[in-house]
Structure formats: structure tokens, C-alpha cells
Amino acid sequence: xxxxxxxxxxxxxSNIAIFLKKRLKKANIFTLxxxxxxxxxxxxxxxMKNSIRNYKIDIINQKKILQLKKFDLIxxxxxxxxxxxxxxxxDIVFNTNLIGTYNILKKCLKDNSDxxxxxxxxxxxxxxxxxxxxxxNFKKRINIxxxxxxxxxxxLPSSLYGFTKLASEKLIKEIFFNRKMKFLxxxxxxxxxxxxxxxxxxxxxxxxxxxxxxxxxxxxIGFGGHGNQVRDIIHxxxxxxxxxxxxxxxxKIKNITFNIGGGEKNSISLKxxxxxxxxxxxxxxxxxxxxxxxxxxxxxxxxxxxxxxxxYDWQPKKNVDQTVKDxxxxxxxxxxxxxxxx
Ligand SMILES: NC(=O)c1ccc[n+]([C@@H]2O[C@H](COP(=O)([O-])OP(=O)(O)OC[C@H]3O[C@@H](n4cnc5c(N)ncnc54)[C@H](O)[C@@H]3O)[C@@H](O)[C@H]2O)c1
Numbered sequence: 001x002x003x004x005x006x007x008x009x010x011x012x013x014s015n016i017a018i019f020l021k022k023r024l025k026k027a028n029i030f031t032l033x034x035x036x037x038x039x040x041x042x043x044x045x046x047x048m049k050n051s052i053r054n055y056k057i058d059i060i061n062q063k064k065i066l067q068l069k070k071f072d073l074i075x076x077x078x079x080x081x082x083x084x085x086x087x088x089x090x091d092i093v094f095n096t097n098l099i100g101t102y103n104i105l106k107k108c109l110k111d112n113s114d115x116x117x118x119x120x121x122x123x124x125x126x127x128x129x130x131x132x133x134x135x136x137n138f139k140k141r142i143n144i145x146x147x148x149x150x151x152x153x154x155x156l157p158s159s160l161y162g163f164t165k166l167a168s169e170k171l172i173k174e175i176f177f178n179r180k181m182k183f184l185x186x187x188x189x190x191x192x193x194x195x196x197x198x199x200x201x202x203x204x205x206x207x208x209x210x211x212x213x214x215x216x217x218x219x220x221i222g223f224g225g226h227g228n229q230v231r232d233i234i235h236x237x238x239x240x241x242x243x244x245x246x247x248x249x250x251x252k253i254k255n256i257t258f259n260i261g262g263g264e265k266n267s268i269s270l271k272x273x274x275x276x277x278x279x280x281x282x283x284x285x286x287x288x289x290x291x292x293x294x295x296x297x298x299x300x301x302x303x304x305x306x307x308x309x310x311x312y313d314w315q316p317k318k319n320v321d322q323t324v325k326d327x328x329x330x331x332x333x334x335x336x337x338x339x340x341x342x
Pocket of ligand 1: 006007008009010011012013032033034035036037040057058059060076077078079080081096118119120121187188189190191192203
């Protein structure tokens with residue numbers, strides 16, 4: 001079995017590539033990545049050590065993609081994943097996330113390849129997600145239990161990022177309609193773990209851990225600057241495990257959309273994440289408050305994992321403490337990665 005992972009030198013793509021290399025002994029794994037993301041070159045080195053070849057191609061270069069060898073399965077992890085880039089650089093988001101998907105679909109059509117697409121919880125309507133806030137007191141950090149399933153409202157706006165993900169999902173369904181190739185769409189919430197070169201607007205968990213370790217500043221941004229916004233966090237190892245299960249069961253379970261995340265047990269506010277980072281690092285750092293909220297930001301997101309659990313008997317194994325610990329140890333062990341968080 002030949003597998004191509006696009007965005008394969010990114011955080012999620014590189015972790016999936018190495019995981020599958022170890023678990024699918026007979027598979028040949030390749031990646032496609034133009035190395036634009038900071039840290040992606042270090043991930044490429046990891047791939048090379050695991051005998052995984054990267055094609056340095058821009059996802060918008062359809063001609064070069066169509067010239068690649070035939071793959072049985074493409075796992076599409078290529079995107080500009082930062083929500084805030086939606087406003088500052090819409091061309092990048094639109095081209096990479098939507099034209100890129102189209103090019104991958106053309107490649108799937110040419111070779112009859114199956115597709116696993118990494119979509120996002122950000123396909124859901126910002127207005128509807130904000131309504132959950134009604135039950136949410138930002139100063140008192142009230143724990144709410146509402147979870148988001150696959151039927152949650154997707155009315156726009158959801159950010160250009162969310163739009164390109166939803167449009168990609170629709171394109172996949174349109175193009176794969178009535179064909180023999182199979183697809184799966186996974187809408188992930190916040191994913192975290194080692195080899196994630198996180199920044200304030202994308203990948204906040206490693207940023208939080210690293211800044212505590214390095215004794216650098218952080219800010220609580222938005223919703224009054226209290227740090228009470230809540231997300232559920234899935235460890236990248238749990239993500240890899242479910243992708244593995246999906247590949248193994250692809251003949252039986254196909255052409256479906258799933259929400260996948262850490263779930264209620266692994267949901268946490270920024271403020272509580274700070275406490276965990278203080279504990280593991282032994283450092284208390286200055287965290288400033290920026291009360292103004294980006295119109296793309298949401299106060300709360302917790303995944304309803306009921307559907308994915310039902311289909312695959314899967315649930316996340318690693319809790320937030322474990323995720324923080326794994327990231328901390330990764331930072332301690334790898335001198336080269338610390339500079340990305342300064
Ligand atoms: N990290 C999360 O919390 C999260 C949550 C939900 C969904 N996702 C989705 O998962 C996928 C992977 O996310 P990630 O966190 O690993 O992001 P990432 O930025 O670490 O990885 C994306 C990779 O794509 C590459 N890339 C970007 N533009 C490219 C282009 N034009 N041509 C070729 N390569 C290009 C980058 O160099 C990078 O290595 C994305 O589709 C993202 O939308 C991520």
C-alpha cells in the first residue's frame with residue numbers, strides 16, 4: 001500500500017507518517033510539503049531518519065502533483081491552519097486550503113485513490129458557538145457541559161479558514177459521488193503534542209508549555225483577558241491511533257464525517273492550563289490581559305465524540321496532564337526546538 005501524506009512535514013502530518021511507518025509494516029509512506037511552516041524542516045529530518053521521503057512541492061502546483069506516482073491512499077493534512085491569517089492573507093488560505101484540496105482530488109480521481117481529509121471544528125458557525133456563551137460566566141469559570149456534534153450549525157461566517165475547510169468537504173463529496181474511491185472527513189478540535197511549533201493563534205498548548213519553561217511572557221487574549229475560554233485537547237498520539245483504525249476499517253466504514261477531539265474529560269480553560277504549566281516547569285511567568293476579542297474567536301468548544309466512539313470503539317487515552325508532560329519532555333530533550341518559542 002502506498003500512502004501520501006500532504007502537509008506531511010507539519011505537526012500532525014509528520015506524526016501520522018512516523019506512526020503509520022511503524023504500525024503498517026507493509027506500507028510505503030511518502031509526504032508532500034513545501035516546508036513553509038516554521039519547524040517543518042526539523043520534521044522533515046525526523047521523516048528522513050525514518051526513511052520517509054518528502055516531495056517538496058507546493059500544493060497549488062497541480063501539474064507536479066499529477067506527475068507523482070500512484071498512491072492507494074492520500075491523507076490530506078496540508079493547510080494554512082491559523083484562523084487569523086484568514087483576514088491578513090486570504091489568498092494563502094484560499095489557495096492552500098481550497099485549491100490545494102481540489103488538486104489532491106484531481107490526483108485521487110486520476111489514480112482511484114482513497115482519501116482521508118483533516119477538517120476542523122472551525123467549520124461550525126461562530127454565531128451559534130457564541131450562543132453557548134450565554135451559559136458561560138467568564139469571570140467565574142462556570143463549567144458547562146454542552147458538546148458539539150456533527151449536526152451543529154455550519155452557517156457562515158466561520159472564518160475564511162472554516163469556510164475553506166467546509167468548502168473542501170463539500171468538494172470531496174461532490175467529486176467522490178458515485179465513484180468507487182472511498183473518503184473520510186475528520187473534523188478535529190484542538191490537537192496538541194510534541195513536534196508542534198505552536199504560536200499564539202495556532203497551537204497554543206506547546207506555546208504555553210514552552211513559554212513557562214523559558215520564563216517568557218504570554219497573554220490572555222479576548223473575552224475580557226481572563227483566560228477563561230475553554231477547549232478540549234486531543235493528544236496527537238490519539239489522533240494517529242484513530243487514523244490507523246480508519247485505514248484498517250476503510251472497506252467497512254467509509255464516506256462519513258466525524259467530529260473528533262479530546263472530549264469533555266480533556267477540556268480545559270487557558271487559566272487552568274497555566275496552572276498545569278506552572279506545576280510542571282516550576283516557573284510562574286507574567287501573563288498580560290488583552291480584553292478585546294477577535295471576531296473569529298470562540299469562547300468554548302468541546303467535542304462530542306459519540307459518533308466516532310460508536311463506529312470504531314475509540315476514545316482518547318491521553319489526558320491533558322499527559323499531553324503537557326509529553327510536550328515538556330520534548331522541549332527539554334530537543335535543544336533545537338526551543339528557539340521557535342522565544
Ligand atoms: N493542529 C490542530 O489543532 C488542528 C485542528 C483541526 C484541524 N487541523 C488540520 O490538520 C491539518 C494539519 O494541521 P497541523 O497542525 O499539522 O498544521 P501544520 O501547519 O503544522 O502543518 C501543515 C503543513 O502544510 C505545509 N504547507 C502549508 N502550505 C503548503 C503549500 N502551499 N504547499 C505544500 N505544503 C504546505 C506546511 O509547511 C506544514 O508543514 C490541517 O489541515 C489543519 O487544518 C489541525
